[in-house]
Amino acid sequence: MVQVEYRNLFSMGTRMDIVLPGIEDDHADRLLATITDQLKRLEDKISNYDEDSVISELNREAPIKPHSIDPELFEMIVNLIDYSERTLNLFDFTIGKITGSKKIPHKGAELDKNELEYLISNTGVRFLDTDPENFSVKYGSSSVSIDSGAFGKGAALDLIKDILNNDKTGPCFISFGESSILAHGIHPWGDSWKTGICNMFTPGENAFVMELKDEFMSVSGVTPLNLQKYGTGHVLNPRTGHSVNNHIQSVAAGKNGLVTEVLSTALLCAQKEERAEIMKNFPGYRAVVIEYDASGQPAITCS
């Protein structure tokens, strides 16, 4: 029997499963320690729940004046602005005041219509001014607030990918809350990591299988359990501020964790005709959207 090391950790309110085939347990422990350490560093930087984090400080200061941050986070924000524009602004990480509000549908309340309209019209990456010389960011609207929940897991997996590459770790499969995947290398007994997206209505059946070769994959979705738990979907369409409420899964795969996170979120909110347009802006990435009809039958659109 082949030795397979399994480790798990908790970060960003999410459980991470790490499967490492053909590796010594000491090596696995060492990797886990490095990953845990780096994720803690990232979380300390981007957490919206820690008022001392860099992002929290930025959200407090940047509406008032340009606020300098570390180059690593600055580069991430610049990239996210670019990605947001390439998704036709359907990925919007500036709506933290809406997603963080207690008055959103899946928290059991709704923002007042006028309040919501005001927030929507005063958020978006167009309100972010970046200065690469000073690594500073200025918000052009006091309604802007960066929500790291929109991209944190992708950033975390990118970080881990660097750790694995530097360590020259062999094949490895990492699932971050079953919605963000890092398939490092390829399956030792196959030519990829075949990753099945479960049919949300038919247990034990895959609606789609994505073959990952040293790639990332992100899944967003609105499941029956989502709706049962919250009464509504948890992803907000940044154009309307309303929840996506149909049974849908969007899956994106490619060479960067942050991008796949951005894409799966944007595709969940996009109109059908917008999906292809968005994917054209991300060459080398592929995606599927799985929509379920009233009888639970999946309809799959590949891009």
Added chain:
Amino acid sequence: MEEFVNRRDFLRTFSVIAATSMVAGSMPWLQGIAQEPAGRTVRLGIIGMGSRGKYLHLMLEDIPDLDICCVCDNYEPNLSEGLQILGPRARGYKDYREMLEKEQLDAVVIATPLHVHAHQTIDALNAGIHVMCEKSLALTYEDCNDMVRAHQNTGKILYVGHQRMFNIRFIQAYKMIREGRIGNVTQIRAYWHRNTVWKRPVPSPELERHINWRFYHEYSAGIMTELASHQIQVANQIYDEHPECVWGAGSINHWKDGRETDDNANLVFKYPGGSHLVYDALMSNMHHGIEEQILGPLGTMELEAGKMWEEFPPPAPGILSLINHLERKFFDAVPIGGASWIPDSAVSRKGDWIIDKVLDNDGSKMLMEAFIADVRSNRVDSFITKQGFYASIAALMGHHAIQNNEIVHWPGGLAM
């Protein structure tokens, strides 16, 4: 979240915990309190009315059919205060022997300095009086032994004040450990960290040794007998053994105020089978506070926090099947987002409550209730005596290990 419980809730919860015969059989010290108290009035005296004596009185005062008729303390301010608390009908004594002789007592509670526990306990037992003696039992092996022999010879109850034995959280933890929830316990780590001088105010210098008796070797073994004994008792009960030997070190590295007993200690108690209690105490930092961490191959418990963590939370079903496939050199799809998947739902690694209830005190109330219930029904069970005895001996072993810088073995020829 944890919810506070009173006596009635305690008994209800305990009866649920003890519902299995295996558990009930392993918790004999709780059988007395679980019975309805009979109506016979118990006459009780308190020896020692310092801070602990007053606290224990508070735990006793609303027990029905209990007549706390007298109090003894050789320190006048404590005696006066004790009489004031007990009310006009109570009688006060400076000499406990006079109290034992003149009062028709069923029981006494002893909350005096360590070095006088032995003769007070032995005299009371020999007078046919049940005893609840504060921990630790005594300052020497011989005194501890003599106290237990007196209990055995007289057939009278000898309780020792280990209140964690009556804390519902600890009781539930014992049950879960016995059921194998964290596997065989392979290590216990306990610490008691406080940032305090531990010194009581002294009205005049000649009373220093009398009041701050915990600082002087003539009266106390300091940290070991006054703090560590509680946590050693917990370890003994969990391992269901006493330690074979102990080694360690201690010193006074912060509170250099003339005290003789250490302000820090680090010890390893070795138990049969090779498991250890790793113990440390510190009086110059309180960041870590107090804890008993119980470690096994399947999980960890922190008894003071009341939390437990599974060592290996089961992987998500898809991940489990991936591991199986890899082990068998089989290539198939990893299913992601199964039936229980809720995208982006937050999970916590803050641990699970051992029990979602906690006593509204540290267990001392139930300890007193149990003692009075056993006195009332004349139920003599040596389990709690044994727990107190073993913890006291082990605490003294730790003290000797530090004092003599040597490995100290469990002494032979003991009464239990």
